[in-house]
Amino acid sequence: MAKPKVAFYWCASCGGCEEAVVDLNEDLLKVADAVDIVLWPVALDFKKKDVEALRDGEIAVSFINGAVRLEEQEKMVKLLRGKSGLVVAFGSCAHMGGIPGLGNFWTRDTIFQRVYKEVPSVENPEGIVPQEKTGIGIGELTLPEFYDTVKTLDQTIPVDYYLPGCPPPPDLIMNAVNAILTGKLPEKGAVLAPEKALCDTCPRAERKPEKLSIKEIKRPYEVKLDPEKCFLEQGVICLGPATRSGCGETCIRANMPCRGCFGPVDGIVDQGAKGLSMIASILGLEGEDKMTEEDVKKLINGLVDPAGTFYRFSLPASLLTRRRME
Amino acid sequence: MTMRGQPIRVSELDTDFKREVIAREADCDITACFSCATCTAGCPIYEVYPQHDPRKIARMVNLGMRERALSSPYIWYCSDCWICEQRCPQNVKFSSVWDVLKDIAAKEGYPPPVSINEDMCSGCGICVASCPYAAIELRIQNGKRLAHLVTALCRGCGVCGAACPSAIISVNLFEDEQLFSQIEAPVA
Numbered sequence: 001m002a003k004p005k006v007a008f009y010w011c012a013s014c015g016g017c018e019e020a021v022v023d024l025n026e027d028l029l030k031v032a033d034a035v036d037i038v039l040w041p042v043a044l045d046f047k048k049k050d051v052e053a054l055r056d057g058e059i060a061v062s063f064i065n066g067a068v069r070l071e072e073q074e075k076m077v078k079l080l081r082g083k084s085g086l087v088v089a090f091g092s093c094a095h096m097g098g099i100p101g102l103g104n105f106w107t108r109d110t111i112f113q114r115v116y117k118e119v120p121s122v123e124n125p126e127g128i129v130p131q132e133k134t135g136i137g138i139g140e141l142t143l144p145e146f147y148d149t150v151k152t153l154d155q156t157i158p159v160d161y162y163l164p165g166c167p168p169p170p171d172l173i174m175n176a177v178n179a180i181l182t183g184k185l186p187e188k189g190a191v192l193a194p195e196k197a198l199c200d201t202c203p204r205a206e207r208k209p210e211k212l213s214i215k216e217i218k219r220p221y222e223v224k225l226d227p228e229k230c231f232l233e234q235g236v237i238c239l240g241p242a243t244r245s246g247c248g249e250t251c252i253r254a255n256m257p258c259r260g261c262f263g264p265v266d267g268i269v270d271q272g273a274k275g276l277s278m279i280a281s282i283l284g285l286e287g288e289d290k291m292t293e294e295d296v297k298k299l300i301n302g303l304v305d306p307a308g309t310f311y312r313f314s315l316p317a318s319l320l321t322r323r324r325m326e
Numbered sequence: 327m328t329m330r331g332q333p334i335r336v337s338e339l340d341t342d343f344k345r346e347v348i349a350r351e352a353d354c355d356i357t358a359c360f361s362c363a364t365c366t367a368g369c370p371i372y373e374v375y376p377q378h379d380p381r382k383i384a385r386m387v388n389l390g391m392r393e394r395a396l397s398s399p400y401i402w403y404c405s406d407c408w409i410c411e412q413r414c415p416q417n418v419k420f421s422s423v424w425d426v427l428k429d430i431a432a433k434e435g436y437p438p439p440v441s442i443n444e445d446m447c448s449g450c451g452i453c454v455a456s457c458p459y460a461a462i463e464l465r466i467q468n469g470k471r472l473a474h475l476v477t478a479l480c481r482g483c484g485v486c487g488a489a490c491p492s493a494i495i496s497v498n499l500f501e502d503e504q505l506f507s508q509i510e511a512p513v514a
Contacts, residue, residue: 197448197492205449205471210464212455241450242491265446267493274491281456281489 004060004181006031007039007051007080008090011066011073012100012150017091018042018065020167027174034181035060039080051079059083061180063163065090067100067316068151072144081157086180088192092166092261094153095191096271097316099166102308104315104322107148152317162191166261166313169248193246197265198258201245204230213285217302220256231257232282237309242268242275261313270319272310279303279310339390347387350426354419359384365410365420371403378403380410380420387423396431402438402482428481438482440475443494447472453486453495462486 010018024031038059039046051059062084068074081087092098103111112129116122134141153159163176176192179185186192199205208230218235225231231238231252238257244265251258264271284291284299291299303309311318344357365380366372372379378400386395395401401424410420428438442453442462449471453462461479464471473495487497 196446197450199450200448200470208449208451208471210451210454212451241448241452245448265492268491274493277488278450278452278491281452281485285455 003034003036005038005054005058006035007059007062007084008037008042009039009062009064009076009080010041011064011077011094011153012069012098013066013091013093014099015042017093017167020091020165020170020173021063023170024173025170027170031177034177048076048079051083054083056082057085059085061086061088063088063090064153065094065167067093067097068147068153068156069100069103070144070146074156075144077153077157086160087153087157088176088180089153089159089162091168092164092263092313094159095162095164095317096263096314097150097152098261098313101150101152101314101316102312103150105307106323107325108146110325112146149322150316155316160188161185162263164191164193164244164262165247169246169250171248172246191244191263191266193244193262195265196245198240198243198245198247198249198252198262201249202230202240202252203249204228204252209233211285212282214279214283214299215286216299217283219304225255227255237279237303239271239275239310242271242278259312260310263314263317271314272307272318272320275310276306334389334391340392341390343390343392343395344388346430347423347426350429351419351422354417354422356384356387356418356423358416359388359414359418360416361385362415364413364415365418368409368413370407370409371405375400375403383427384418384420384423387427395427396434397436399439401427401431432478432481437477438480440477440480440482440487440495440497442473442475443496444472444474446492446494448492449473450491452489452491456485456489458483458485 008018008021022028037044038054039051059080062080064077064080064087066073068077089095093100097104106114116124116129117127130143130146132143132145161176163172165172172193179192194200207228212230212232214232214235216235217237220236223234223236225234225236231240236257239260240252240258242264243258243260244262247262260271260275264274268274284296307315311320315322347356348354359381361381361384363381365384366382369378369380383395383398383401404421404424406421408421411418414420432438449464451464451471451473453473454464459479459481461476461481462473463476465474466472482497484497487495
């Protein structure tokens with residue numbers, strides 16, 4: 001029997017998701033034995049035309065990481081969608097927009113202005129920015145269009161399953177691969193990770209105080225973090241309560257709070273809004289009645305960059321989608 | 327409250343009920359209500375749930391339909407916006423009336439329509455901290471912390487539902503989906 005064909009593709013991403021596949025270690029050899037990889041730009045030399053030559057639906061599953069930021073990415077994922085039985089959004093960026101999705105606080109023009117003209121390390125006296133077409137005498141060079149708005153994978157093509165995480169951890173990847181190979185898949189649209197929020201598996205849960213209250217918001221660098229205590233108890237914003245579990249609590253074990261890369265649990269429409277209302281619910285609870293307007297302002301101003309904090313991985317997938325530019 | 331067309335039996339009424347409500351809220355005379363429905367016309371909850379009709383509930387109190395009023399889930403639907411109270415030409419303080427009804431209802435075993443899906447609870451404790459009535463406690467079950475609702479203390483205010491980052495606390499039947507559809511309708 002022919003082995004099932006599998007494709008890996010990357011869009012707007014950092015490469016960490018590719019690392020995550022390599023992090024399967026010896027298991028990667030098992031995967032390579034069980035499947036026939038037909039596209040994997042980071043590791044194997046297949047071209048777009050090789051994908052085009054396949055029949056529709058011939059690829060059993062495409063694992064696509066990264067958000068959709070460029071015209072080329074949109075074309076490739078549409079091509080892969082047609083050729084694939086299943087499409088898995090792999091990692092935070094494909095799932096919810098991820099870090100590249102924070103670009104939705106800006107536009108192409110403002111991003112180009114900053115990156116190619118204003119950044120102190122850039123010397124560009126002629127103010128050259130990337131063009132879709134550039135004549136070079138002997139012909140014309142082309143670049144794909146850079147969109148104003150970053151999209152998630154499922155805002156571009158229908159997605160069957162989501163593997164969350166920045167990047168997804170090896171055990172969840174192997175579970176997903178095994179589920180696909182054995183056909184034991186959950187309902188379409190499912191996130192292939194546990195259902196409960198991160199506090200459920202947090203190693204600090206047992207020592208959590210009965211009643212949480214944040215007196216002063218601290219950023220991790222401003223405080224010597226107790227490796228046993230709940231981050232919220234220490235005044236450090238942790239999105240664990242508003243984030244799906246399954247990551248292996250790697251950040252928490254490294255004494256850093258959860259930043260929300262796994263996205264929300266089922267039933268949450270907007271992870272950032274939930275994170276915000278959750279923090280608002282425990283802000284200055286102790287002695288609330290004695291606080292003056294000034295005290296409240298000071299407490300809230302301790303939260304630097306709320307949009308980036310609560311929507312760090314999910315801006316394109318949120319109700320906000322992007323900042324409105326006047 | 328499907329009561330249209332059903333006879334109201336005087337023998338089943340508790341004519342002291344209105345006095346009981348007034349006794350608990352001294353500066354408001356609910357018997358002044360003559361059912362003009364100005365309250366209902368301004369009520370944003372009535373727009374979505376016509377069963378939450380301030381005028382009808384006031385009528386029930388005045389007639390002495392004690393059990394019917396107290397067992398109705400709709401007394402918990404009030405969002406405390408006080409529009410009814412501001413507009414009432416008879417100075418009936420509806421917000422206080424609702425409070426009294428909720429008080430009596432909770433005492434007599436008619437809990438607010440609030441529930442926690444404990445199976446999905448991560449034990450984060452946000453609801454416990456946010457509840458102004460100390461009606462949620464964390465209980466250890468199989469070594470895990472789970473939020474547990476103490477219905478006798480719950481007043482159905484909804485703070486926990488807004489705060490719960492797992493969206494597993496359902497409050498007053500106002501599901502997130504319904505609220506989102508209310509937001510989406512005018513901005514669509």
